[in-house]
Amino acid sequence: MGRPPCCDENGLKKGPWTPEEDEKLMSYIQKHGHASWRVLPELAGLNRCGKSCRLRWTNYLKPDIKRGNFSREEEQTILQLHSILGNKWSAIAKHLPGRTDNEIKNFWNTHLRKKLIKMGIDPMTHRPRTDFFQSLSQLIALANLRQIIERQLWDGHIEGLQTVAVQAAKLEYMQSLLHSAVSIVTSPTTTTSSLNTFTTELEQTNHLCPPQVPSSSVPELAVQVPHSQMPSTSFDQEIGKTNLFSNNIVNGNEWCSMEADNSSPKSLLVPENSIPPLIDMPVQNFCNTISTPNCDGGNSMPLPSWSEILLDEELMGEFA
DNA sequence: AAAACCTTCAACCGCCTAATG
């Protein structure tokens, strides 16, 4: 035989605690302590299981629990510790006196994680996300494609208002799919299955016919995005047939070359058939790296750490 | 004013590990 069985949870109360229950639990623990959570509810006159009592005590009733908003220092500590420990909430809580693991976990999920995502930082790796920009380039390409269709309409190159309207609607749909892709990619809850679902949906757009854009429009569009970055669907292939993306302009490999040099098509581009990786370096180092001559033309300035930026509400406004 | 939508967070669920007989 092992340990004696835990309390029979059948018929025990669940849900929010009443002030009376809190009072019973508090007074019992203050008098007798909590040597065994299993027998505590019965001795304290509570119709709860020991697990529920323990949770209520550790997360709410314990006298040394700090209440109220997290301070700037606490936020900084959580960010730093999370970058090292990950979702080890109890380990993080040990460095924040008066804060419970549950409270820190909630604070992370409702505030800090969102801040990181808003800044394009992967909340799990604490590294900047570059795949977001890949999707962005696709959106730009589609937006330009629609612009061209609209222009062709004005120039009278395409006959039939209805045809164009339908094509524009289809493109709108493609764009919304890509927006979904961005959300999926940046979501911390992204799973292989959610990505597969999206891919399936994208594949279902196979019936979409690409707009018949005259070849005279090709150069204008070709500088926007390489073929390798388009979704691999028949829609993509159709675009290839019309030469919209057949000019392979991928010749750069500097993913970070996001300077405002519109004359060079290599901005925002990555080598053909490659996916831009998340930058493989600690967050603080990345801040220093992006101010190197390759990226900003030599105007190197010491940048604040991500955690400092995150805690600066004014600076955050710049990213909003 | 009210319905719809969003955010927060206390509490639960289920898994894992250490403890126990």
Add this chain to the structure above:
DNA sequence: ACATTAGGCGGTTGAAGGTTT
């Protein structure tokens, strides 16, 4: 050594309150 359970932990849920339309 093994079976079994308590305690601990992280993930998730859903009610309540707040905000927007």
